[in-house]
Amino acid sequence: MLIDTHAHLQDPAFNQDRKEIMQRAKTAGLEKIICIGYDYETSVEAVQLARQFPEVYAVVGVHPHDAKTLSTGVLAQLYDLARDPRVVAIGETGLDYYRNLSSPEEQRKAFKEQIKLAHELYKPLVIHDRDAHQEVLDIIKKEKAGKNEGIMHCYSGHLPLAVELMKEGFYISFAGPLTFKNAKKTQEVAARVSLERILIETDCPYLTPEPFRGKRNEPALVVHTARKLAELRHKTEEEIAYITSQNARRIYRIKD
Template structure:
């Protein structure tokens, strides 16, 4: 299959014992590209190192809302330097998280908007994290506008009505392992309705492991189960769904 895991954290310590083997399993499963995501300056640098080490891995650099309070003076300049690396495909993950509130909400919003502006300056797509912050997220996006390089709402968890507005703004919608859960009726509905040219899939590994491995460590090879469920929901063959989403990912992240 032609698979593209558009969001993973492969520099996570959960892979310290078998990282190379895990990446080889991804290749064997048909994964041709992975975007590895930064969440602060240190992890963004690690993401670039991984991208340099493996041909199928590309990097994203950014400050996650959990880490927004630690974004000190000069952080944007550091991100800009990193983003010039030829294998940095996006600015992310950035956004808002009102579930854990690990950074003050005003600081989250400020750092998010600053990174959106940086992405526009650098002509890079953005990867957005939005958890329990739909209202403020949509208000910011309506005001700040998505840049011409586009963006993706990662691990989508909102309603179809919200997805439709995001699609009108120019966003891609990315679906992760929870779509395989039996109680995910709203997410299944969204996965079935997103237009063909705007749908992405991801693992968010090592998190959000799909059935049948729910509760265990996730890894990119498991994306095939997410693809299989979305294909079922859309009445497609799994291989066709995988290829469609992979082509969308390559277009968004400008990967040949």
């Protein structure tokens, strides 16, 4: 059984066939799907889906793209929302200096506020890091972001950084790009980091793995990332499914 540790099931791309997608996920062997919010509204939707589907859990937070929306009022709303028992982490938060849809200052402020929120609620963090590796690591260390552990979503950094992040209490999660032919750096990290700290995800509807690259992604396709990871680690797909699912249950504290 597999766990997709990072999906955006509330995305409008799934509005027409969400129930069918959930059924295909079950058929593909998924036992749990973690639905991630990226602003307050989508965080509410993630919780609603977690209440609707017993195999879904929610993560609530504000993405660095939307950091400018994290007012004091929204932060208070997120705090209340995050106390729901179906919410297993805070995020996705972090820094994205590729698009800069919110200013770097706004991103840093929102990142630190959500680290505090995770501390207050004793929940792990889900971190988005794009073109900001060193600064993300610096903030993690300074703010003790790994106090309740966390996940580096769709990891794109190099091996030494992954080692540093694991020392800080973070798991390293791989998405569809692991299957891309030109993803040599990511594949090297996946081949060498501790198996006890590896997770797999889709980030659907984005980052579709080979051989479906260019099409809409969905949870069932996480099997292709698991297959590539098995190849890189010289393990069977069943072994990788078991290991990554146990890791996901541990970091998200899923008991059922």
